[in-house]
Amino acid sequence: MKLLGRNTSLRVFIQAVIIWVLFEQVRVFFRLDDPSSNTSSSGTPSTWLxxxxxxxxxxxxxxxxxxxxxxxxAAAAADASNNxxxxxxxxxxxxxxxxxxxxxxxxxxxxxxxxxxxxxxxxxxxxxxxxxxxxxxxxxxxxxxxxxxxxxxxxxxxxxxxxxxxxxxxxxxxxxxxxxxxxxxxxxxxxxxxxxxxxxxxxxxxxxxxxxxxxxxxxxxxxxxxxxxxxxxxxxxxxxxxxxxxxxxxxxxxxxxxDPSILPEDESLAKLKLEHPYSTSLAMHSRHQQKLDPGNDTSTEELCLKKAYQMTRKSSGFLHAPPPCAMVLMSDRSVTLDGLQQTRPSGCTPVLATHQKGQSFRSEHGEFAGAGFFQDLALAQHAKDAVVLTYRSSASELMRTVWRYQRFMTNQTGKIVACTIRDPNGTQCDCTSERIGPR
Known part of the structure; x- marks a missing residue:
């Protein structure tokens, strides 16, 4: 009897797994959770928002x-006595x-x-x-x-x-x-x-x-x-x-x-704008607000990147390889960028903007501040799923607003995530999600 019970339980478990696998394949085939399904045939949201x-x-x-x-x-009021x-x-x-x-x-x-x-x-x-x-x-x-x-x-x-x-x-x-x-x-x-x-x-x-x-x-x-x-x-x-x-x-x-002269190169955009329907793309801005901070401790950034990725990653089905992922890495320290490229979430390709240099573009908080920030921003605004920002950085806040605007203007719908590195000396990471498009 015990053996019969075990066989029955095993059979039920196998049937459940088979049903789940079949559902995953149907979902992927018909793209049941594809964000583009919420847009009209013209590519624009079908409702007034x-x-x-x-x-x-x-x-x-x-x-x-x-x-x-x-x-x-001014011309019409030029002779008026109360202009x-x-x-x-x-x-x-x-x-x-x-x-x-x-x-x-x-x-x-x-x-x-x-x-x-x-x-x-x-x-x-x-x-x-x-x-x-x-x-x-x-x-x-x-x-x-x-x-x-x-x-x-x-x-x-x-x-x-x-x-x-x-x-x-x-x-x-x-x-x-x-x-x-x-x-x-x-x-x-x-x-x-x-x-x-x-x-x-x-x-x-x-x-x-x-x-x-x-x-x-x-x-x-x-x-x-x-x-x-x-x-x-x-x-x-x-x-x-x-x-x-x-x-x-x-x-x-x-x-x-x-300015068009600092817009991202086609190669960088291609790395970020992945064609796979279940791909994930994120952007992170790590701002160092202390001149003496070398930027070699990236533990907080790593935590926030992984959390943002976990909140936005998508499944392409049980029998398929994980969908591709790309991350725009922004920082005012080279050592920070080097560290994050080594510790990024598994399966995510790092994407960096090309930074021009010159005497006019002196650094404010590091070698990639000033004009380098705008080059980063021009690329990061194309990340479609999440941003990771630095607490109390007005540059990060500007990036977040430009990114949020672009998500709507590119007819994107679905969930987006914004995470904030709350304490430069701690490990706290605060994330919020928002659904854009028809509610």
Whole structure:
């Protein structure tokens, strides 16, 4: 009887294995979990999503406040006795400390969209606002500003009214990292949104170098305290309807383009854009924020890479070899890149950007910072499944927003993962997942 029972159990087990194997083959054959099954025949999502509202809002803003529209409005109002205008100044610089400087600009852009006022660009050369700002010639080699954005020089300094009022100069303009959870400091950051349109004014936003405005502007207390008008609050909620990452990524794309001269080579893209339907591609940005950190301890990066891979890896069936995997490795230390290439998850091919060198591209946090970061970013934005980022790095946050935007714009659907190296001296790795496309 015992032998009969064992044979029955073995037979049931074998049948279960056979059924599972057959199901795997059917799933693979019909691609039941292929993300592309959620798109229409034209290759675009079949339903209207919050991301589409963000794109429409920004498109409408461009039409209303581009340089041609402002020129036409200025000509029409040339003889008017009450020609008032509020400008929002967006200052930026690059390639040094690009994450900080670009977010300073993007946060001004957020204010402009929400207030529905013209954004004017200004290259920052003021050391108290943009220390180590670099030369505008160097910045232009890596980042192209969109032509539709009016300039501070032409529309403020060169205007007939020559408005003199400038807000928020002096102490308290720079919001530090420890201020981000302080409600009173949030209100200080947003107090210029109360400013009336009674006179010509140059609105210089407080220096905020991180992507925090989404959570602040859509918080209920902002509306309750009448910091925003009903119309401005509605625009804020629409801008951040698909999350902060997508909003900032869209703002970056509308305002800037990476210069074609530093776009990734075809060979690097081919390594990353794998043709296999169940392939996995990831990108990791390891930023060293201490000058004396040699970057040879990669244990935290290794932990996060493996965790991100485990959360996104796909199966191609029991009888098939594991699908291919590619990882874009970004760091400001050569020794870090060397170490990660040796300890990457099994089966994953490392992909590195080609970094150009020259006297103009001096390093900020290491040999691949500055322009090297933009070369890395141009490649890493194509990773389709996950990113691993460095905590408190504005460059990592910029990478995350650009990457999130690209995932939607390439018609990708399904789960994506973002992991953060929480403590440079520890081993904690925090990962979150998000599903994009039709809910």
């Amino acid at each position: 919050p991301e589409h509202n963000v794109l429409k809002l920004l498109d409408d803003y461009k039409k209303a406040h581009n340089v041609d529209t402002l020129n036409a409005a 008032t205008r509020v400008y929002v100044v967006g200052q930026y610089s690059c390639p040094f400390q690009a994450g900080n400087r670009i977010f300073h600009f993007l946060n001004a852009f957020v204010h402009a969209v929400i207030l529905d006022k013209p954004l004017v660009w200004k290259y920052c050369t003021t050391n108290r606002i943009c220390p180590r700002h670099g030369k505008v010639e160097d910045c232009n080699q890596v980042l192209n500003r969109a032509d539709w954005i009016p300039s501070y020089q032409a529309f403020v300094l060169g205007s007939a009214n020559n408005p003199k009022t400038e807000l928020l100069h002096g102490r308290g303009r720079h919001l530090k990292r420890e201020d981000i959870l302080n409600v009173s400091k949030r209100e200080i950051a947003l107090d210029q949104l109360r400013y009336p349109d009674a006179t010509d004014v140059v609105l210089e936003t407080r220096i905020l170098e991180r992507p925090f405005l989404g959570a602040w502007l859509t918080a209920p207390e902002i509306r309750e305290k009448n910091i925003l008008s009903l119309e401005a609050y509605a625009r804020a909620r629409m801008l951040f309807a698909a999350g902060s990452d997508f909003a900032y990524g869209a703002l970056f794309h509308v305002a800037f383009q990476i």
